[in-house]
Every structure is written in structure tokens, then in C-alpha cells.
Amino acid sequence: MCSFVDVGLISSRKFILLKLPDYFPLYASLTGAFLTFLVLVFHIPTSLLFLSKLSIIYRVNFYLDGLTCFFLFIIFNISFLFLYYQKDLCKNKYFLVSYILSLSLILAGNLYFFTIVLALLFLMNYKNRQRNASLYWLILPCLLGFMSCIPVLMNNQQDLFYIVFSGKTSSLNLNYLIFFLVLPVCCLLGFFDFRGEEKNNLHAIFEDEKIYYTNIFKNLIGFYGLLRIFISFYNYNLSMIFIVLFEFIVVITALKASWFCLKVSNLFNRLRYLFILNNAISIQLIVILFLALYLQKTALLELNYIILFFSLFIQNHGFALVFLLNSLKEKINNSFFIDSLFFLGLLLSGFPPFAGFVLFWGNLQLGISLILNHYLFDMILALFFIGCNAVIYLFSLLGWVNLFLALYKNYNDRLTAIGSYFNFLLGYGKGIRIYLLSLFIFSVCPGIILYWTYGIKNNFPSIGKFHFFSFKSEQLHIAFTPVFSVFIFGMVVYVFFFIKKKYFIVSMDPQNNQFKISDRKKYKNYLDITRFEFGTKTILNVLKDNFSLDIHSYLFLRKKTEYLKIYKTIRLYKKKFNILIWEHEQATLFILILISLLSIGLLV
């Protein structure tokens, strides 16, 4: 609380042009964001642009496209946000190198260049102390295999240096290409970064906090790698087993992340696991896309692309702000920090009309609509999918509730002042407030983002009508309009607000001070460690109370005596059972035949 950072637009006066060499990355990212914004809005054809001509002159293959522009726009925006609020990053070489590498990977027009930059990124993230360091021994061979697939892809007809993404080539070897890319992409999205026993290891936490700026870059690159290869080399012959395996990996990581959200006590780790969870759910959309192409359901593609790009845009921006706020939490006002995290939670968690809910909704709807073939295998897969997603949704909700509990534990009075958060006359933190409000507007009107993705539509197999306010596909009879629900809710609540007196005064004097959960002592790192547990233990206890079921006794039969008991009872009933069969021979035969017929009928 000693030194406040001025979190507002007014502090931009300090940046005069003389400081340009010092803060070059900041200005560069701002201009890059502006240029990409122009390209996205006015749908400028990419053949007119400068970078595509560079490849002819200098033989360095760069490539610009609607997809690249979309990803570049996100990266420039996020890096501008980081650099503006934390000015030390302009001289931090680790951050800058990863920034430049991610930019060059997205602009790469050659698959060799692509793989080399990917390998460099993996080397940057390699740590000797890391528990899963052996994973890198698996990833590098995967990249080698990926590189070896490239000449086969083009059937050795052309010179290898001229592989460009623009031609919509189709080949049978796409299977292998994506197979080799899946493991590196999963590693980039943080699917293997689970560490359970670091509750008290504060050293590990501080080590991580240096790197979390690059978390979002890594995530974006992972998504870009999959989408780039999928969109430009699309083919309908992906094997079913591969898709099911990919789905299995994604679902297991999502379940694991949702469980770790409850287990972990540190705030930053909890946020990181929630980030991984949301990534896994949006990767599920890509898996559904693969499946839809396999089952030849092109009606699904349109809505799938819309929800995917929408969620990519809003979640990366939202989580960037979350990580930034977490880094600034000792420097900025505590109440401001807590309120803005509350609103980000509304945006990113599964609360109905906003972006997090749209992700879950789209995922479930598209997953269910895959089964309209009425084959048994599809139905079993869909049932598995829905059951897992229900559990994931449940745990993610509990994880966000847990986060709010940790935040507001010591600040009981803050929740009432939230109503005046978006009052722009308040001076403090104006920039972040505008950023958050714009994110809310985007989440309510998805048409703004979809208009920008028009440049990508040239690469799509099929795209239909354009809806500004809703997620809609008329072939599937699916529709959801977030504006409508917000409007009605606002109307209903405004009736009360209009009539009542216009000031908030909190009258809170808890009557019993003996059984208080919260401690009102304000110590320095009060946000890092949650005091009372609302995690794994409580859920197990609630299950025990609700279902009259002791999980440990049923799932982990450790005692041998229980086996012996079962064996003894079986031996006792064996004689009686034999006599019973001997007496009623015909009846038993009849029952056996009936059971088998019924079971066959059920299976059929």
C-alpha cells in the first residue's frame, strides 16, 4: 500500500516522444494493434500488404491472412496492456524475446521456420528443476516427426522452401501432421503443468510469477498452430481413433484442472488452473470440429467457428487482465483490485448471459447435436461427453465461488459498493475500467467480433448468415441471445432502483461474534492463503451426508477381512442355491433364457 501505481489514462502524458527509444515495444505494439485493426475492419485484401511482398524479394517466407491478423490483433492488444501498466517489461529480455518469437511464429509462411520457432519456444520454457522435464524428450521427437512429414505432404513436387499456406491443399498425410502436433500444442496450453504439493512452497510460486506474462502468448500460439494447419490443409479423412484419443486427453485434463481448482489454496495457482480449464473446453470445440468433418455434418461448422473465435478473443483478453491485476496487487488499491476481479469472474465463469456461459453452452449444444445420426457408438460417445462436461461445469462453478470467498473474506463491506464500479467520474483506474466495460459489451454483442473475422471466412469451407446479436444456426434450431436476458434483468432490477432512495449505507453488525469465520485482520499477503477450506474435504463430507455413502470404504477396499466376509457368505449360500436350482429346474432355465433375451434386446 506504500506506493500507488497510477492506473489511468491520465498517466499517458508522461510518455513524451523523447522516451521513444526506451519504450519502443510499447509504441510498436500500439501501432501494430492499430494496423491489424484497420485490416480486420475494412477487410483489406492481404495481397496488397507489404509483408507478403517481402517473401518474394528476400526469400524469407512471411504470410499474412485473416487468421494471422486476428491473432496478431489479440497479441498486440495484450502486450500493450502489459507494457503500459508494467513499464519494466520494456527492458525485460525474457519477455521481449518470447514476444518476438510468438509474433514471428504467427507470421511464418514456411513450415520449417514454423517448427524451428516452436522448438525455440519450448527451449525457453525448459527448466531443469521441473518435475516433468522428461516431457521435453517426447516433444522434440514429435517436432522432428512433424518436420519429416512436410515433404511428404507436398508429394515432393515443389521446392521445399515455397510451402505457403494460401493454397488449399488436401492430402492423406494430414493425419500424421496433426498427430505430431497434438502433444506440443497440449504442452503449450499447459495441460501437463499440474503440481500438487506446493501449498507451502512459496519459492516455486515466486518463480512462476516471472513467467506468467508469457502464459497467454503460449496459449495463443497453441491455438494458432492447430487452426492454421486445420484451416489451410483441410481434409475429411482424419481417423476416428485419433479424434477419440484427443478428446480423451482433453476431457481428462479438464477434469483434473477442475479438481485442482478446489484443492489449491494459492490464488495465482487457482487462477492458472481455471485458465487451463477454459482452454481445455475451447479445445473441445476443435475436437467437435474434427468429428463434424468426419461424420460429414457441415451444418455444425458455422456455429462452431463463431463460438471458438468469440471465446478465443474474450477469454485471452480477460485472463490477461486477471494475470496483470495479480501482478499489480501490492501496488494498486485493494478495493479496486477486488472489484475488478469480481467483474472478471462474472465474465469468465459460467454465469449465464456472459462469455463463459456461451462457451459451455456452445460446447454442450454442439456435442449433443453430433448424435443425430442415431448410431450406438455416437450415442455412447455423446453420453460420455455430456457426463464429463457436467462434472467439469459443476467443479468450475465451485472453483469460482471459492475464489470469491477468498477475495471477500476480509472485505465484507466491499460487495455493496460494486454498483458504483462503472461510474466513470471516479478517477482511479479509468483505463482498466474502460477495458473491462468494452469486454462486457463485446460479450453481449458478439457480432462486433464476428465482423472482424470476415477475413478468415475466405478460408472456411462453408459459412452462412450473419447474426449481430445472437449465436444462431437455423439448420440446427439452436439460438441464444445474451442481450435479451440482460435487458429483461436490467428492467426488473431498475424498477426497484428507481423507486428506492439513492444511497448505499451498509448496516452490518454481526450479532454473534463468537463463531465468526472471517478474521478482519489485514495482513499483507491475506489473499494468498485461504483460511477455511472449501475444497475437497467439504465435498466429500457433503456427499457422505447426502448419499449415506462412505466413499473410502467402497472405493478403496484395503482390509482383507472384507474379502473374507464376502467369500464366507458366498460359500454359505452356495449349498442353498444348488438345492434351489435342483428343485426348480425348468423355472431357472426359463428365467435364464428370458434374461439373456432381454439383455440382447437392450443392447440391440
Add this chain to the structure above:
Amino acid sequence: MVVIYWLISLCIIGFHLLLFLIMAPWLMVFIKKLDGWIQGISTESFRHSFYRIRIDLSESIRILLYKTLSLKDYIFLVSLGLLCTLALLIPFYTTDMIIKGNSDFLFIITILVMIPVFNFFIVYHDTSLLSFKKFQHMMIQILLFLPTLLLIAMVCRMNVKSTELNYIIVFFHNSTRFMNIASCPLLISACSLFFLVLDMPDLSDIIQKDGFSREDKGILLYINSLQFLLWLSLIAFLLWPQSIALFNFQQESLTSWLLAAFFGLLAWCIKIIIECAVIALMRNFLFISKGVYKIGFATVLNFLAIIIYFAGLSGI
């Protein structure tokens, strides 16, 4: 013509909401009466309950309008607003022009599940450990409904090809051939919802033991009854979606629509009364209404609905 159309639709919406808000406390009174009737216990008279509801409601409204808002009242307000939006979204007796393409089954379910999550944050005001445990228990008990609810959504999607409530009504009004195949699984999944709603977390236990003021008690009970009525009306929708009239005022005459709407209203009332009777019977005579069996039965019934759908397909 357009003006009349708009006016009638606004009238429908207003009547929807008013009917919903007025009926909610009486539902709880009716269920208590039924319980007393079955168990042979004397309950309070209708006149007494009428006065009680009037006093409670007047005091609870006074909180929202004239007092300064504390955290608790803020939460009450938000949950009331969410319930009112849901009341507009679920069609009771007619379809409106507003809900066309906006009432999604998944959306309604998630908001219904979210309301106890909101009520959980009352803990910040009332910091006793007992209330914390009770609210937590209530929240998780309702969140555990999610897998079965998603299965019901899947049944809807398979049978009627969409999860929009408006589209379901249109489907049942238009189709002739597939109607019986689609209606049977929907009926079974509606019956499975009975098992969930049956033992719904009751706020009265929390209110009696903790030190809530009388105004808070009134509004909490009101929210609980509203929530219960919404669940029941969702079941009523799935039981017999044909009874709800279509609002095609531009195509059909006014009198025919009025007749259909009146029939829909009557059907809704009868359905709610029957559901109340079924729930009272289940509470008193069904001894497996607690624990894992409740949710287990619901899931098994939904699986059965899927199997029956496939059996129906083979008959064509």
C-alpha cells in the same frame, strides 16, 4: 394491426408475471395443507394464511423499496430479478413474441441452479458457522442436479431437434407423425424431474435456527416458493407441451386464440395441482426419497427415455 399485436403481447407478458408472482406463496400453503391432510395433522386456516402472506409480503417489499440496501437485500434483489426473467421465459399458457428464439432450456436450468449459489453469499452478512454449513449444503445439493438436467436437455434435443422451449411447442403443434414418438420420452424425463424437486432444499430449516429478522424470513420464503413454482412449471411444460397455445394472432382470429389460451391456462392450473398432489404423496409414502437413490432414479429414467426413443424409431 401491428399496434394491437404489440398491445396484446404486452398484456400477455404482464399477466404472465402477475399470475406467477401471486400464485407463488399460495402454492406452499396448498402443499402444506396436502401434507397435513395425509398425515392427519391440523394446519392453519386459509384466512390465517392469507393474512400471514399479506403481512410478510408487505414487509419484504418495504425492505426493497424504502430501506437502505445492505448486502443481504442486494442478494435478494438479484435473485428476485433472475426469477422474474425466468418467469417471462417459460411459457405457461401461451407463447409470446418476446420469447421467440430466446428461451433456451440450458439457460433456464443454469439460472435455476445459480439462485442457491447467490443465496450462499448471505454468509458474509450472517457469519455464524451453522448458517455457513446449511447454505453450503443447500448449494451443493442443487448443483449436483446438473448431470441429470443435462441429460434431459439431451433427450429434448434428440426428440424435438432443439432445446428451445418455443420450438418444442411449435414442433408438437405442427407434426403429426412423430408426435407420439417424441412425447413419450419427454413425459418420462418430466417424471424424472419429480425425483429432484421432491426433496428440494427447504429454507425454512435455516430460517428457524438462525437469527434472521422477520422481514428477511418473509422474503427468503417468498424466493423459495417462487423457485419451487418455476421448477413445477418446467415439469408441467414437459408433461404436455401441446396444451400451450400458439400466439399466431396475425394468421388466426382473436376468438380462437382466446379460447386456446384459456384452455392452456386451465390446463396449467390442473397440471400444477396434480403435481402438488404427486409430490405430497411421494414425500409421505416414498421412503427412498433421500440420498443417492433420488438422483440415481432420475438418471436411470432418463436413460430409459433414450432407449424408448430408439425403440420408437425402429417401429417406423
